[in-house]
Amino acid sequence: MSDPRRDGRADGEHDEPGPDPRADEHGDDGRRRGGLWAAVKEIVAIAATALVISFLIKTFLAQAFWIPSGSMEDTLVYGDRVMVSKVQLGSLGVDRGDIVVFEDPGGWLPPVERVDRGPVINGALRGLEFVGVAPSSQGNHLIKRVIGLPGDTVACCDEQGRMTVNGEPLEEDYLFPSDEPSTSDFEITVPRDRIWLMGDHRSNSRDSRANDDGTGEQGSVPLEDVVGQAVVLIYPFDHFDWFTVPDTFADVPDAP
Secondary structure (H helix, E strand, O other), X not given: OOOHHHHOOOOOOOOOOOOOHHHHHHHHHHHHHHHHHHHXXXXXXXXXXXXXXXXXXXXXXXXXXXXXXXXXXXXXXXXXXXXXXXXXXXXXXXXXXXXXXXXXXXXXXOOOOOOOOOHHHXXXXXXXXXXXXXXXXXXXXXXXXXXXXXXXXXXXXXXXXXXXXXXXXXXXOOOOOOOOOOOOOEEEEOOOOEEEXXXXXXXXXXOOOOOOOOOOOOOOXXXXXXXXXXXXXXXXXXXXXXXXXXXXXXXXXXXX
């Protein structure tokens, strides 16, 4: 029988198994996998939160749009990106001189087919547009300048060849160089809950004039079709600019 004192163990004590190197290896791998999974979950949560915030901003506050034509030159040119504020559509409304994006009230635009980039890219672009990350490229939106509000009398042209609103002539320094205020004479009264819209490139803009029957009913646009007010040109970066109401509209009297 062995002597416990000689073996170096007291009565009742047993050998403890030594650490298994393989166990440490597996434990480190588990911890690494757990840490990686936690990081992935955090990234996914951050991305999902950002998309939700972007969607809410697009829905209630602001949305990016790209310019599909030259009807607003030189203020805006084809391919420009603008940020459109939706806040003004509340109690503030829209003002004369504002640049607004609106849905086609019907017949202003020909059918537009999207460029087919394949199901994956098409789906991704639609998803990004839906949440507000990518500028809207839908073919049913237009952008023009507000010339007349409900009840305003808009006419062109006076003896000096100027557009008038409620009898006040406009000095339209935002027009495309060498353009006249209008190539055709007209006088209309803007119906209730509608606005009269015109492009800054008057000779290249199918706006309220081109869609009207001479009464103001057909060419004016329902206020409910207005998506928002363009507030800033965000791209190209070297064309960055804030939009303000031209001074000439400050002298326009309210409709009688």
